[in-house]
Amino acid sequence: DSGVTQTPKHLITATGQRVTLRCSPRSGDLSVYWYQQSLDQGLQFLIQYYNGEERAKGNILERFSAQQFPDLHSELNLSSLELGDSALYFCASSEGVTRYEQYFGPGTRLTVT
Amino acid sequence: EDQVTQSPEALRLQEGESSSLNCSYTVSGLRGLFWYRQDPGKGPEFLFTLYSAGEEKEKERLKATLTKKESFLHITAPKPEDSATYLCAVQAIAVSGTYKYIFGTGTRLKVLA
Numbered sequence: 001d002s003g004v005t006q007t008p009k010h011l012i013t014a015t016g017q018r019v020t021l022r023c024s025p026r027s028g029d030l031s032v033y034w035y036q037q038s039l040d041q042g043l044q045f046l047i048q049y050y051n052g053e054e055r056a057k058g059n060i061l062e063r064f065s066a067q068q069f070p071d072l073h074s075e076l077n078l079s080s081l082e083l084g085d086s087a088l089y090f091c092a093s094s095e096g097v098t099r100y101e102q103y104f105g106p107g108t109r110l111t112v113t
Numbered sequence: 114e115d116q117v118t119q120s121p122e123a124l125r126l127q128e129g130e131s132s133s134l135n136c137s138y139t140v141s142g143l144r145g146l147f148w149y150r151q152d153p154g155k156g157p158e159f160l161f162t163l164y165s166a167g168e169e170k171e172k173e174r175l176k177a178t179l180t181k182k183e184s185f186l187h188i189t190a191p192k193p194e195d196s197a198t199y200l201c202a203v204q205a206i207a208v209s210g211t212y213k214y215i216f217g218t219g220t221r222l223k224v225l226a
Contacts, residue, residue, distance in 0.1 A: 002156065002158070002159075004156075035216075041218075042216050042217065042218040042219065043157070043202075043216040044216075045213070045214045045215070045216070048212070048214070055211055055212070056211040056213055056214070090157075092156075092157075099162075100144070100145055100162070100204055100212075101145075101147055101162045102147070102159065102214075103159055104149075104156030104158070104159075106155060106156050107154075107156050
């Protein structure tokens with residue numbers, strides 16, 4: 001158990017809908033990262049937050065947005081969903097000051113029908 | 114263009130047959146290289162961080178090394194429970210001055226009893 005929690009574990013929704021994925025980092029970690037992993041694809045970095053502020057941005061679509069709250073939990077919002085958005089979405093956290101190894105949550109499996 | 118390439122894509126070993134996995138990278142401003150293990154449908158599990166050429170880290174049957182162009186994950190006398198996908202990732206400095214994170218597509222390792 002990495003100490004990173006993600007909810008929900010599974011999500012099934014229709015095209016055009018909007019969903020919110022939630023992540024709680026390990027105790028003491030200030031950085032939160034979001035990744036997308038499609039079937040047989042590598043991990044694609046989406047976005048990073050550090051202590052509430054956006055720190056780095058990867059290949060995140062404009063339909064996707066994220067935020068990190070004062071209690072350090074984070075949410076990833078996916079809107080106008082398309083079939084191609086079906087994937088595993090992972091959240092990871094790191095201490096983010098002197099240590100950058102990331103600890104991953106169990107993921108949320110999103111299926112868009 | 115920044116790139117992380119892992120080879121081989123897949124590897125089958127007999128129990129006890131040692132081998133090495135390769136991760137070659139082309140990035141500017143490397144800050145760290147990370148190795149992860151991922152089991153099917155689960156989040157990656159952190160293994161090692163390497164920061165500078167010549168550095169080595171060991172854990173049980175695994176040993177990671179780093180040069181200026183590549184990293185190796187050596188697996189000594191593997192067991193069936195070592196079967197997993199091994200991911201390499203780099204943390205580098207983006208043009209904006211923030212960090213970026215690039216994952217390789219992994220090596221799928223299968224150890225046969």
